[in-house]
Amino acid sequence: MTAFGFRPGAAGLNPAAPADPAEEVLGPDATVDLAAARARSGIDEVLSALDRELVGLVPVKTRIAEIAALLLVDRMRERFGVSAPRPTLHMCFTGNPGTGKTTVAMRMADLLHRLGYLRRGHLVSVTRDDLVGEYVGHTAPKTKEVIKRAMGGVLFIDEAYYLYKAENERDYGGEAIEILLQVMENNRDDLVVILAGYADKMGRFFSANPGMQSRVAHHISFPDYTVGELEQIAGLMIAGLGYRFSEEAKVVLRQYLNRRRDQPWFANARSVRNALERARLRHARRLLEQADAPVGLDALTTIEAVDLLASRVFETRESA
Ligand SMILES: Nc1ncnc2c1ncn2[C@@H]1O[C@H](COP(=O)(O)OP(=O)(O)OP(=O)(O)O)[C@@H](O)[C@H]1O
Numbered sequence: 001m002t003a004f005g006f007r008p009g010a011a012g013l014n015p016a017a018p019a020d021p022a023e024e025v026l027g028p029d030a031t032v033d034l035a036a037a038r039a040r041s042g043i044d045e046v047l048s049a050l051d052r053e054l055v056g057l058v059p060v061k062t063r064i065a066e067i068a069a070l071l072l073v074d075r076m077r078e079r080f081g082v083s084a085p086r087p088t089l090h091m092c093f094t095g096n097p098g099t100g101k102t103t104v105a106m107r108m109a110d111l112l113h114r115l116g117y118l119r120r121g122h123l124v125s126v127t128r129d130d131l132v133g134e135y136v137g138h139t140a141p142k143t144k145e146v147i148k149r150a151m152g153g154v155l156f157i158d159e160a161y162y163l164y165k166a167e168n169e170r171d172y173g174g175e176a177i178e179i180l181l182q183v184m185e186n187n188r189d190d191l192v193v194i195l196a197g198y199a200d201k202m203g204r205f206f207s208a209n210p211g212m213q214s215r216v217a218h219h220i221s222f223p224d225y226t227v228g229e230l231e232q233i234a235g236l237m238i239a240g241l242g243y244r245f246s247e248e249a250k251v252v253l254r255q256y257l258n259r260r261r262d263q264p265w266f267a268n269a270r271s272v273r274n275a276l277e278r279a280r281l282r283h284a285r286r287l288l289e290q291a292d293a294p295v296g297l298d299a300l301t302t303i304e305a306v307d308l309l310a311s312r313v314f315e316t317r318e319s320a
């Protein structure tokens with residue numbers, strides 16, 4: 001029984017679906033062109049975009065490439081009539097804030113769609129409040145509605161451990177977990193659930209919910225970025241915004257990142273993005289303050305050291 005009466009997943013709905021009933025089963029002596037299948041699937045575009053656009057995260061990228069390979073090889077095996085149950089792809093992403101979990105989950109949804117694993121390949125991102133109600137009878141419809149929206153794609157549950165409150169017996173989170181467990185088992189060919197959050201809290205959540213632990217096939221951890229990686233991320237982000245750093249600004253950026261990393265509320269790549277937004281504000285104000293001189297493209301697109309040095313990050317060290 002599925003958790004509710006909506007179960008698509010018919011292969012015919014998906015143009016990329018592996019099992020094409022019209023396709024003849026190949027004989028044992030036939031061969032298939034793996035390279036051509038790979039090119040047709042478009043996975044290389046996703047994987048190389050992932051490599052280009054996301055700095056670091058080597059273990060994460062490796063795992064994604066392995067999953068892609070597995071799904072492609074599974075499709076080739078099916079051509080010969082060798083069928084294994086579809087692999088379970090529910091995942092858990094652990095890591096500190098701003099380490100790329102949400103970003104990678106979106107890429108994953110796209111990849112799984114291209115490989116014919118997911119019909120739609122969209123991502124529905126939720127937290128406890130989207131799933132758990134406040135009164136009796138409120139939680140099940142809420143959770144089912146979210147699952148319905150996510151069908152054919154990825155259901156991304158951020159800070160998943162808040163679903164479970166050990167200290168509160170009358171909490172409705174348990175009800176949401178029960179429904180999720182059923183769907184993760186029964187609809188695993190049409191929905192991928194990704195649980196995300198901090199490693200230690202997630203560990204405690206799994207200890208208290210072994211059913212959840214056993215349904216998650218991939219535990220992927222997102223390490224904090226090194227200063228060098230944060231510099232590269234800043235470079236990508238600033239280029240994406242149509243700016244560049246002056247040579248002096250690059251030096252100050254490194255000092256900034258070294259200091260920022262040791263301060264409270266550091267959120268890896270998200271802190272870099274926020275710092276760059278503030279640098280843009282200071283850059284614009286600086287240009288307007290010097291508005292009597294003519295301004296060229298270079299001035300309009302160059303972040304200077306002063307735009308970063310005005311940050312509070314540089315004050316605290318001196319006053320400390
Ligand atoms: N490796 C990376 N390379 C380039 N940009 C990155 C990288 N990782 C994260 N970013 C950027 O940093 C920002 C934050 O990333 P994201 O939201 O994916 O982090 P998160 O792990 O989901 O954080 P949180 O736990 O706070 O939700 C996004 O703008 C994302 O594009």
Ligand SMILES: [Mg+2]
Pocket residue numbers: 101102103158
């Ligand atoms: Mg996130």
